[in-house]
Amino acid sequence: MFSIGIDIGSVATKCALVKDGSLIASSIVKTGSDTERSAEQALSEALKSAQIKEADAALVISTGYGRRTFKRAGKAITEISAVACGAYVLYGKKSCLVIDVGGQDTKIVDVGKTGQAADFLMNDKCAAGTGRFLEMMSSVFETDLEGLSELALKSGNPVVINSTCSVFAESEVVSLISHSIKREDIAAGLFNAIATRIDSMIKQIGCANPILFCGGGAKSAALWKSLKRITGREIAVPENPQFVAAYGAALLCSY
Amino acid sequence: MDRDNARYMKDEYLKIIKTYLGQLQTAHTPDISPAIQRYTQNSNLKSLSFFYDTLLKRSTFLDYGIPKKPIVGYFCNLVPEEVIYAAGAVGVRLCSSDDVCARLGEEIIPGDFCSMIKSSCGALFTRRYDNLDLVVVPAACDGKLKLAEVLSPFKEVYFLDFPRDSDYLKNAEIWTQKYSQFAEFLRKRYNARVNREDLLNACKLTNKRTDIFRKIYSLRASHPGIINAFDYFAIASASFVCEANIWSAYAEKLYKEAQYLAGNKPDFKGKKILLAGSSIIFPNYKILDILNELGCDISADTTCSAYGRMYDPVEIDEDTQDGILRALSLKYIAASMCPCFLGIDKLIDRIVEIFREHSLNGIIYHNLRLCQVFEMQSFALRHILKDKGLPFLFIKTDLSKEDTGQIKTRIEAFLEMMR
Numbered sequence: 043m044f045s046i047g048i049d050i051g052s053v054a055t056k057c058a059l060v061k062d063g064s065l066i067a068s069s070i071v072k073t074g075s076d077t078e079r080s081a082e083q084a085l086s087e088a089l090k091s092a093q094i095k096e097a098d099a100a101l102v103i104s105t106g107y108g109r110r111t112f113k114r115a116g117k118a119i120t121e122i123s124a125v126a127c128g129a130y131v132l133y134g135k136k137s138c139l140v141i142d143v144g145g146q147d148t149k150i151v152d153v154g155k156t157g158q159a160a161d162f163l164m165n166d167k168c169a170a171g172t173g174r175f176l177e178m179m180s181s182v183f184e185t186d187l188e189g190l191s192e193l194a195l196k197s198g199n200p201v202v203i204n205s206t207c208s209v210f211a212e213s214e215v216v217s218l219i220s221h222s223i224k225r226e227d228i229a230a231g232l233f234n235a236i237a238t239r240i241d242s243m244i245k246q247i248g249c250a251n252p253i254l255f256c257g258g259g260a261k262s263a264a265l266w267k268s269l270k271r272i273t274g275r276e277i278a279v280p281e282n283p284q285f286v287a288a289y290g291a292a293l294l295c296s297y
Numbered sequence: 298m299d300r301d302n303a304r305y306m307k308d309e310y311l312k313i314i315k316t317y318l319g320q321l322q323t324a325h326t327p328d329i330s331p332a333i334q335r336y337t338q339n340s341n342l343k344s345l346s347f348f349y350d351t352l353l354k355r356s357t358f359l360d361y362g363i364p365k366k367p368i369v370g371y372f373c374n375l376v377p378e379e380v381i382y383a384a385g386a387v388g389v390r391l392c393s394s395d396d397v398c399a400r401l402g403e404e405i406i407p408g409d410f411c412s413m414i415k416s417s418c419g420a421l422f423t424r425r426y427d428n429l430d431l432v433v434v435p436a437a438c439d440g441k442l443k444l445a446e447v448l449s450p451f452k453e454v455y456f457l458d459f460p461r462d463s464d465y466l467k468n469a470e471i472w473t474q475k476y477s478q479f480a481e482f483l484r485k486r487y488n489a490r491v492n493r494e495d496l497l498n499a500c501k502l503t504n505k506r507t508d509i510f511r512k513i514y515s516l517r518a519s520h521p522g523i524i525n526a527f528d529y530f531a532i533a534s535a536s537f538v539c540e541a542n543i544w545s546a547y548a549e550k551l552y553k554e555a556q557y558l559a560g561n562k563p564d565f566k567g568k569k570i571l572l573a574g575s576s577i578i579f580p581n582y583k584i585l586d587i588l589n590e591l592g593c594d595i596s597a598d599t600t601c602s603a604y605g606r607m608y609d610p611v612e613i614d615e616d617t618q619d620g621i622l623r624a625l626s627l628k629y630i631a632a633s634m635c636p637c638f639l640g641i642d643k644l645i646d647r648i649v650e651i652f653r654e655h656s657l658n659g660i661i662y663h664n665l666r667l668c669q670v671f672e673m674q675s676f677a678l679r680h681i682l683k684d685k686g687l688p689f690l691f692i693k694t695d696l697s698k699e700d701t702g703q704i705k706t707r708i709e710a711f712l713e714m715m716r
């Protein structure tokens with residue numbers, strides 16, 4: 043039997059098909075204004091790529107901010123529990139600490155010995171320090187997250203950027219550009235600013251477990267590098283970092 | 298008296314401020330009847346109506362203190378209500394978390410103050426304070442201190458100042474002295490006796506209220522949902538604007554009715570939550586709404602608007618006038634869990650005690666956004682309670698509805714954690 047996890051995030055909707063604990067197919071679509079439709083779309087794409095029928099699936103579990111809108115799901119769980127379970131299994135069923143940088147929120151989840159969240163922290167209500175912030179900064183540089191990340195990796199001398207509020211950071215960046223500071227150094231400064239913020243969240247939770255970095259933000263090598271440097275800790279990034287929550291939701295079907 | 302309490306500004310300055318504020322528009326007292334209708338929809342307890350009616354008709358204190366008694370408004374849970382009763386006046390607690398008033402308050406004080414302070418200032422522009430004779434502001438946080446100044450052009454204000462180190466041995470004498478000065482002030486102001494006997498009688502009134510409150514508190518903890526959280530905080534908020542003896546009489550009725558129903562109520566299946574942190578005052582029910590939607594009950598609390606206000610009795614060792622005032626300072630100040638005081642142990646001890654006594658499932662620490670003192674405590678609470686194995690969630694929010702979804706996700710995840 044398969045199980046299906048659908049993670050309806052604020053930016054992207056991810057679907058994971060899982061059999062015997064392994065991910066056998068996945069899909070990702072942009073989350074539209076009709077979140078239910080985005081979920082349907084992600085689901086049918088994943089089923090198509092695996093060439094299986096939904097009827098063969100044991101259960102569909104939805105998660106993410108749009109979890110309740112997907113009425114067909116047998117169950118809805120929060121992205122916090124989903125990501126905890128996904129990370130736990132990926133990490134060989136051991137306690138760990140998850141950094142999840144998503145579209146509209148950044149969360150730190152302390153995953154306990156049983157794979158349940160033992161504690162968690164999420165960013166405050168604004169977009170400071172989230173994927174949305176990175177997206178907005180990328181557009182200041184007329185590129186995307188990947189482009190911004192590549193740029194940052196070339197930096198030899200990152201500037202210090204104080205703000206993780208998208209509005210203030212934007213004016214800080216514009217002023218740095220006008221002072222002819224190298225674009226690479228500004229980009230690297232932005233990643234450092236977010237990493238510093240995440241580091242303080244980790245310290246607030248106060249957890250020494252090994253760290254797993256996931257969510258859309260984990261695709262950025264520059265952010266990963268900043269995080270390792272600033273936290274001074276080893277940080278693992280799983281193969282498909284964006285699918286950890288969807289994967290975890292699918293796994294929870296068998297719990 | 299070290300200074301004339303009503304005056305924190307020279308006449309010349311007062312005049313300027315009064316003229317300016319006089320130009321600002323007055324607003325209507327916010328109408329709470331839709332909220333009352335909403336929250337009473339599912340109530341099955343008949344005796345609740347008195348409390349909701351009280352909230353509604355007392356929003357401007359028009360019929361309060363009849364037959365004619367002066368109405369003394371006060372903030373916080375640090376002003377001894379008993380001394381006000383002993384002076385032949387009636388006390389009303391003014392703390393409010395009204396969203397409309399909070400927005401009005403932003404016309405005169407900075408937006409980045411907690412909504413409790415903003416709404417207390419904003420209430421100046423509604424008719425809320427019109428019928429008050431005097432306002433007593435205690436030395437809680439800095440916001441409260443400056444509130445005394447902001448209100449002083451309009452009302453006579455008594456600033457009740459005292460040390461904020463909650464060590465009883467160190468400060469009991471000073472607290473007693475401050476309470477005694479307050480009694481002296483009321484004595485002169487109202488030409489009243491405020492003697493030992495008056496104080497003893499007043500303590501009897503509030504102790505009676507404590508008795509009945511405690512019964513309700515344990516009934517709720519043992520039979521979750523029998524008096525739901527909406528109703529619980531409504532009856533507590535009603536006590537702000539209701540004479541202690543009248544409140545007690547109706548609360549007794551409510552208790553009997555609820556107790557009778559408790560016998561045939563099916564077991565509660567949801568999680569039992571302990572709510573600590575900032576006060577919950579009707580109708581600021583955002584957190585209660587979310588918890589209710591998620592099927593759990595606030596079965597106990599430590600907030601200064603309910604538990605903190607009514608749980609502790611006045612315990613008099615020595616029934617001289619000073620002895621009674623000292624006992625009052627013990628009740629209001631030394632036992633206070635208000636974050637404005639130095640000494641967080643009391644709060645932690647109580648949380649652990651209540652949690653274990655009533656076999657609760659989790660603790661939610663609610664922080665009214667922009668209240669720094671509450672927030673500063675969250676770090677210690679998180680780690681100490683976690684270390685003791687008690688599930689803990691920190692929620693920071695204000696009166697607006699925009700973050701409802703986010704708060705809900707956090708609480709939902711917290712409930713999933715407890716499975």
Ligand code: SF4
Pocket residue numbers: 372373374375392437438575576601602635636637
């Ligand atoms: S917590 Fe303290 S400052 Fe805040 S309302 Fe209660 S008594 Fe006043």
Ligand code: SF4
Pocket residue numbers: 411412413414437438439440441575637665667668669670671
């Ligand atoms: S909530 Fe905090 S800032 Fe506001 S009045 Fe109470 S103690 Fe002061």
